[in-house]
Amino acid sequence: MISQILSKYRYLWPASDINNIKEWSTSADNLFFERTMPEKDQELSIDSRWPAFFPSSICVVTTSNGSRIALERSVGATIVNRFPYVIALSFCRQHLSERHYDRKLFTEIIEENESVAVQFLPPGPSFDMVMDAISTIPDENVHQRISGSDLSFRKAVTNTAPVFSDAYMVYEASLVKPGKDFNGNQIFGSPWVDVGSHRLYFFEVNAIQLRQDIAEGKSQICWRSLPAWEPISEKQGYLTTDDSAVQKKGYQKGYTADYRFPGSKTTAFESDNIENCMAVKHLPPLPEDQIEVDNDRARWPCFFPSSLSFVTTLAEEDVPNMMPCGSTMVVSRQPMTIAICIAYAAINERYSPRATLDFIRRTGKFGCGVPFIHENIISAIQYTGNISLTDDPEKLQHAGLKWELTKYAPALSALPIHYECRVVDEIRLGTHSMFLGEVRGIRVRSxxxxxxxxxWFPLAEVRGT
Ligand SMILES: Cc1cc2nc3c(=O)[nH]c(=O)nc-3n(C[C@H](O)[C@H](O)[C@H](O)COP(=O)(O)O)c2cc1C
Structure with a gap:
């Protein structure tokens, strides 16, 4: 149930008829709108909003080098690796439009300071005041934004970044340092990578702060992780989950789009101490010390708002595959680039190499579909997210999903939006490999x-229990 306070942040897509936008055409069977990518720079200078929707959360990021403090918003911050525990944040470094411009000073301060506080504020006045300060104070005066927000703040626990008193959750993190993964491969030769118009930073989490009432279960974070949508036409091939297959394979990992933290099915937040009414958990600096082999203990130590994509690949001619991928983020606006993070390290059942890895490496392509709240889609997530193609060569059929082959990868007909991606880079992060996929085409159901x-709601909400 969406509350009154959250309804203000409701985002709807599309805002106008796709039919009337000249870059889009209708497929021969009239079932889809299609467009090729990338866009022309000139097109973006007029309107640089994303050409199609991808569900992303919004948080705020602060940093300080002792003398200069800075504040910026981040759309789509994502946990991209488990051991070490890494958050990726992407900031624009080119001038594309008034919306997408160079965050020069902000990124300069991050690179000097090497650490950040990634913060989540509840929907309402304090969040609005922060957003207002960000949108009205330009990057060259980024150091004035914190005072411009008129909110009180304190210093982070492990670095000098300011933390808003109203934040209900804070991830303190520092730029990753070069290291080795569990197979002895070099990782993080550089803590950032330039991807098209954006610079993508990798931050290792040093500490997590969670409001004490949430840590104690007196309040809950409520997060709707998928967009809501109502399919009208059934011609795209509708969804029927093969329940017998689902039961036969006996999947274990549940999934709900209506997420509550903490809850009976989540990990308890194991804090080390309480400071400023926040429960604080420190993460050991070395991945060897962080690693939890037990499947349950290997879960994320705390809530982090993430969405989900359906990553499709072609295993062999006529053999499609799909895996749900929570670690998906849009990392560049021009060319539009989507990053997906796929486990390659063999740690336990939860983190083991995915069949999808080989298919992406071999074909250099993947598809990225946007799922939505629907009983059969949720069943398909539970099935395909627990069963590998290695165990069920007819995984998609058994999940009740219909597909068509495109030039890039299979497209699932039931999904409202599908991105076709060409791999431009693979970055090993420790347990997961990040594939950067330049979007070459988009397909939207008619x-x-x-x-x-x-x-879509880009914010989570905190409610008393
Ligand atoms: C909600 C959800 C999110 C997931 N996110 C990821 C992810 O970000 N990266 C990953 O490697 N696996 C993720 N998985 C697990 C894979 O989807 C799962 O291991 C899948 O069965 C792999 O399929 P494959 O071996 O056929 O490629 C997720 C599973 C679920 C249910």
């Missing part, structure tokens, strides 16, 4: 319209 839009 029943995605302003009258029947996808609905």
């Amino acid at each position: 029943d995605v319209t302003p009258d029947n839009p996808l609905e």
Whole structure:
């Protein structure tokens, strides 16, 4: 149930008829709108909003080098690796439009300071004041934004970044240092990589702060991890989950789009101490000391708002595969580039090499679909997210998903939006490999319209229990 306070942050896509946008055309069977990518720079200078929707959360990031403090918003911050525990943040470094401009001073201060506080504020006045300060104070005066927000703050626990008193959750992190993965391969030769118009930073989490009432279970974080949408046309091939297959394979890992933290099915937040009414957990500096082999203990130590994509690949001619991928983020605006993080390290059942890895490496392509809240889609997530193609060569059929082959990868007909991606880089991060996929085409179902839009909330909410 969406509360009154959250409804203000409701985002609907599309805002206008895709039919009327000249870069889009209709497929021969009238079932989809399609467009090729990348866009022309000139197109973006007029309107640089994403050409199609991808569900991303919003958080705020602060940093300080002792003398200069800075504040910026981040769309789509994502946990991209488990051991070490790494957050990726991407900031624009080119001027594309008034919306997408060079965050020069902010990124300069990050690179000097090498650490950040990634913060989540509840929807409401304090979040609005922070957003207002960010949008009205330009990057060259980025150091004035914190005072411009009129909110009180204190210093982070492990670095000098300012932390808003109203933040309910804070991830303190520092730029990754060169190291080795569990197979002895070199990782993190550089703590950032330039991807098109953006610079993508990798930060290792040093400490997590969670409001004490949440840590004690007196309040809960409520997060809707998928967009809501209502398919109208059934011509795209509708969803029927093969329950017998699901039961036969006996999947274990549940999934719900209505996530509550803490809850009976989540990990308890194991804090080390309480400071400023926040429960604080410190993470050991070395991945060897962080690693938890036990499947349950290897879960994320705390909530982090993430969405989900359906990553499709072609295993062999006519053999499609799909795996749900929570670690998916849009990392560059021009060319639009999507990063997906796929486990390659053999740690336990939860983190083991995915069949998808080989297919992406071999074909240099993948598809990225946007799932939505629907009973059969949730069943398909539970099935495909627990069963590898290695165990079930007919995984998609058994998940009730229909597909068509495109030039890039299989496209699932039931999904409202599908991105076709060409791999431009692979970055090993320790347990997961990040594939950077430049978007070469987008396909949208023709029943995605302003009258029947996808609905998304980029913020989580905190409610008393
Ligand atoms: C909600 C959810 C999110 C997931 N996110 C990821 C992810 O970000 N990266 C990853 O490697 N595996 C992720 N998985 C696990 C894979 O989807 C799963 O291991 C899948 O069965 C791999 O399929 P494959 O071996 O056929 O490639 C996720 C699973 C679920 C249910």
